[in-house]
Structures are given as structure tokens and as C-alpha cells.
Amino acid sequence: MEASPKPAIVLVRPQLGQNIGKAARAMLNFGLTEMRIVAPRDGWPNPDAGPSASGADIVLERARVFDTVKQAVADCSAIYASTVRRRDLVMPVLSPEAMAKEIASSSAPSCILFGPERSGLETEDVALAKAIVTVPINPDFGSLNLAQAVILLAYEWSKRSELAVPPDKPLEPVAPHGELEGLIGQLDEALVEKGYFHPPSRTEATRNTLRTIFTKSGWSSREVKAVRGVIRALMGPERRRD
Amino acid sequence: MEASPKPAIVLVRPQLGQNIGKAARAMLNFGLTEMRIVAPRDGWPNPDAGPSASGADIVLERARVFDTVKQAVADCSAIYASTVRRRDLVMPVLSPEAMAKEIASSSAPSCILFGPERSGLETEDVALAKAIVTVPINPDFGSLNLAQAVILLAYEWSKRSELAVPPDKPLEPVAPHGELEGLIGQLDEALVEKGYFHPPSRTEATRNTLRTIFTKSGWSSREVKAVRGVIRALMGPERRRD
Numbered sequence: 158m159e160a161s162p163k164p165a166i167v168l169v170r171p172q173l174g175q176n177i178g179k180a181a182r183a184m185l186n187f188g189l190t191e192m193r194i195v196a197p198r199d200g201w202p203n204p205d206a207g208p209s210a211s212g213a214d215i216v217l218e219r220a221r222v223f224d225t226v227k228q229a230v231a232d233c234s235a236i237y238a239s240t241v242r243r244r245d246l247v248m249p250v251l252s253p254e255a256m257a258k259e260i261a262s263s264s265a266p267s268c269i270l271f272g273p274e275r276s277g278l279e280t281e282d283v284a285l286a287k288a289i290v291t292v293p294i295n296p297d298f299g300s301l302n303l304a305q306a307v308i309l310l311a312y313e314w315s316k317r318s319e320l321a322v323p324p325d326k327p328l329e330p331v332a333p334h335g336e337l338e339g340l341i342g343q344l345d346e347a348l349v350e351k352g353y354f355h356p357p358s359r360t361e362a363t364r365n366t367l368r369t370i371f372t373k374s375g376w377s378s379r380e381v382k383a384v385r386g387v388i389r390a391l392m393g394p395e396r397r398r399d
Numbered sequence: 400m401e402a403s404p405k406p407a408i409v410l411v412r413p414q415l416g417q418n419i420g421k422a423a424r425a426m427l428n429f430g431l432t433e434m435r436i437v438a439p440r441d442g443w444p445n446p447d448a449g450p451s452a453s454g455a456d457i458v459l460e461r462a463r464v465f466d467t468v469k470q471a472v473a474d475c476s477a478i479y480a481s482t483v484r485r486r487d488l489v490m491p492v493l494s495p496e497a498m499a500k501e502i503a504s505s506s507a508p509s510c511i512l513f514g515p516e517r518s519g520l521e522t523e524d525v526a527l528a529k530a531i532v533t534v535p536i537n538p539d540f541g542s543l544n545l546a547q548a549v550i551l552l553a554y555e556w557s558k559r560s561e562l563a564v565p566p567d568k569p570l571e572p573v574a575p576h577g578e579l580e581g582l583i584g585q586l587d588e589a590l591v592e593k594g595y596f597h598p599p600s601r602t603e604a605t606r607n608t609l610r611t612i613f614t615k616s617g618w619s620s621r622e623v624k625a626v627r628g629v630i631r632a633l634m635g636p637e638r639r640r641d
Contacts, residue, residue, distance in 0.1 A: 391633035
């Protein structure tokens with residue numbers, strides 16, 4: 158039986174090198190080694206990261222840098238967004254435990270997004286995910302920093318990591334996120350052509366709704382292809398059957 | 400039934416004021432407010448503590464200082480020592496979860512001891528406890544600092560307390576199957592019109608594939624409606640946006 162893959166930790170537009178180092182340390186304490194960094198404010202490598210990693214240099218050395226979140230998650234089929242609940246998005250909200258359970262029971266490549274220190278994830282970043290993961294904290298004092306959020310989720314993951322029993326072997330695996338983006342992009346173009354996004358003030362919200370709809374679908378690569386064929390067919394001219 | 404009292408956090412001979420502040424912040428995130436400090440190296444109050452507490456000042460203000468660990472834990476009946484396993488002591492070793500469960504199921508006042516940053520708890524400190532609590536970490540890279548150890552144990556405790564209520568807002572329920580049938584029927588008609596089902600010998604298989612695709616999507620009523628709108632839009636004439 159195949160073990161479930163470890164989640165990648167994706168730091169989205171992190172500001173301080175120090176915090177990247179601390180996140181690496183937090184990860185390695187619980188056996189996570191794959192860090193991805195999206196558009197770090199101060200570039201990469203960052204000389205402040207190493208000293209804060211307290212020996213977790215291997216995580217920093219192997220870290221990969223991406224320009225966009227979409228590129229960073231293109232090979233992941235289960236994407237989680239670490240953030241507080243969002244009023245602007247209708248999405249599942251999981252506890253760290255529930256997320257860990259999902260990751261451990263699946264053979265799909267997964268990752269967890271963490272936003273910039275000050276502002277957190279943007280709506281468009283969160284909309285890429287299949288679920289939000291929220292650490293339930295004191296409603297009167299919520300002050301988790303980046304490395305603390307990373308360590309709590311890494312810790313929860315580690316508790317499940319040995320239990321990994323992927324039951325979904327016979328099912329088709331969920332398509333990598335890049336394929337879903339292809340579908341969403343195709344649909345978006347088609348809808349623009351048809352004048353679907355109207356009025357312009359609602360366009361962003363409508364796009365987010367559609368993104369959520371397709372991201373939660375759990376479709377396999379084969380199914381994504383089929384839906385793309387459906388969109389092409391719907392856009393084409395009418396044809397009589399012979 | 401009486402609620403179980405919150406555990407006190409006992410920092411034994413902490414070195415840096417900064418770390419005391421970070422520990423306070425970690426505590427308050429998960430609703431713990433009682434800090435006890437034993438023989439802080441740099442005295443108390445410590446001007447470095449406040450800035451690191453990021454607003455958790457109330458924990459620092461209420462912190463009580465003791466000369467010895469024994470004095471600090473005198474009113475506690477369940478004492479836990481946060482440390483790695485000790486070869487020199489024959490004591491129960493609990494996971495954070497098991498400790499949290501014990502604390503939550505007892506009405507006895509409890510506390511958790513944390514040692515100095517560099518050296519950890521002395522044997523004689525640990526010997527005061529009923530059990531050791533150890534966070535299972537990466538055997539090849541164990542590097543938990545004081546505030547991280549505090550936050551992980553505070554988090555586990557909070558999961559057993561009332562903060563632990565699972566995400567409250569129910570997700571949108573999955574649409575009743577009839578609505579899905581409406582969507583599938585609409586799509587089928589549209590695809591027939593476009594001559595999508597071809598050759599006829601494959602029609603049944605293609606229909607089954609599409610049915611599976613939409614049945615597994617987990618869409619809510621709202622989302623089914625949105626997809627139906629998308630299909631209508633794709634079928635419609637091209638429109639220029641004004």
C-alpha cells in the first residue's frame with residue numbers, strides 16, 4: 158500500500174526572511190521538508206532565513222520559488238488554505254485535525270497555503286483551495302504568526318502521518334490543479350465571448366463562484382477532459398445527427 | 400458538571416524576557432491566562448517581555464513569580480512536565496493529546512512545567528510531576544523552542560475545552576438529487592442539439608460518464624443553478640460587452 162504523500166508548505170508572498178526560516182524550522186520538527194515560496198517580498202535566497210531556521214537548512218536549500226500561486230500548486234490535487242473563515246467565499250472550513258485526516262487518507266499530492274505575515278491570503282489565493290483550514294483560537298485574542306500557524310498544522314499532520322491508509326486506490330485520482338486551471342481558463346474565455354460576465358461590478362464575484370464550483374468537484378484528469386469537450390461542444394455550431 | 404480548571408503554565412528559570420512574552424502570546428491564543436514564573440534569570444518584570452507578547456499583556460501582568468518550583472506548584476494536584484523522555488526517571492510519558500484528555504476530565508487544579516530555554520527541566524523538577532508530556536517530533540531534527548512547546552500544548556488543551564467547537568456555520572448542503580437531474584437533463588438536450596453524442600454506439604457510455612462527473616461534484620443548489628446558467632450562456636449567441 159502506498160503511503161500518502163507529505164503536504165508541501167506554500168508561503169505566499171512572505172515578507173521577512175526570518176519568518177521563512179522559522180517556518181522551515183517548524184516544518185522540519187514534524188518531518189515536512191517541501192517548501193514552496195511564491196513571490197517573496199525581499200527576493201530569494203534571503204540571508205535572514207538561514208539563521209532563523211536553527212539548522213533546518215535543508216528545507217531552505219530545497220525550497221522552490223514561483224511567481225504565482227497557480228504555478229506553485231499546479232501539481233497538487235488537494236489544496237488547503239490556512240486562513241480565518243472568509244465571508245466572501247462559500248467553502249468548506251476544516252479544523253487542522255480534519256485536514257490532517259483528509260491528507261493522510263489520500264494518495265493525492267497536497268499542499269497548504271499560508272499568506273503574507275501582515276495581510277494573510279487574498280481571496281483569489283483562497284479560491285484555489287478545496288477547503289479552508291482554520292485553527293480555532295481565542296475569539297478575544299487571535300494572534301497566530303506565520304511560523305506558529307505552520308507548526309500547528311505540521312504537528313497535526315504528523316500525528317496522522319503513520320496512520321496513512323489510502324482507501325481510494327481503485328478510484329481515479331483527482332486531477333492535478335494545473336488541469337483544472339486549464340478547464341477554468343477555457344470556460345472563462347468562452348463565457349467572456351458570450352457576454353456572460355455582466356455587470357462588470359459582479360465579474361470578480363462570479364469568477365470566484367465558478368472557481369469554487371470547479372475546484373470542489375473532485376474530477377479526475379479524464380473527467381476534466383470530458384468537461385472541456387462538453388464546453389467545446391456547447392460553443393460549437395448546431396449539428397444535425399445523421 | 401463543573402468545568403475542569405485551566406492548567407497554569409509554569410516557566411521554570413526562563414532566560415530571555417522575549418521568550419516569556421512569546422509564551423504569553425502562545426497561551427492567550429488558546430485561552431490560557433495563568434502564567435507562573437520560577438526564578439527568572441533576569442528578574443521580573445522584564446522589559447523585553449511586553450513587546451514579544453504582541454498584546455497578551457494581561458497574561459504578563461497577572462503572572463506570579465516564585466522562588467522555587469515547589470512553591471509554584473503547591474496548589475496543583477496534577478502536574479505535568481514538558482520534556483523529552485528521561486532515562487533517569489521511571490514515569491508515565493504522555494502525548495499532548497493524552498495530557499489534554501486527562502486535564503479536561505478532571506476537576507483537579509493542574510499545571511504544566513517548562514524548563515529553561517537552553518537546558519530544559521532538571522531531574523528534580525521533573526520528579527515533582529505525575530507525568531512527562533512529550534511532543535513527538537522528527538527524530539532527526541528536534542528543535543522546539545519554549546514558545547513552540549507552550550503553543551502546542553496549549554493548542555491540544557484548547558481542543559478539549561469549549562474553544563474546540565467545530566466550525567459552526569454549516570456548509571451549503573449538497574443539492575437534492577432532483578436538481579442534479581435537472582442539470583443533467585438540460586445539458587443532455589443541449590448536447591443533442593450540438594450533435595455531441597457521436598457515434599451512436601458510444602452515446603450510452605458517454606451519457607454515463609457525464610452523469611458520474613456531475614453526480615460526484617458535491618454541488619449545492621446554488622452551485623447547480625450557477626452551472627445551469629453557464630450552460631445557457633454557452634448555448635446563447637455571442638454578445639459584445641458594452
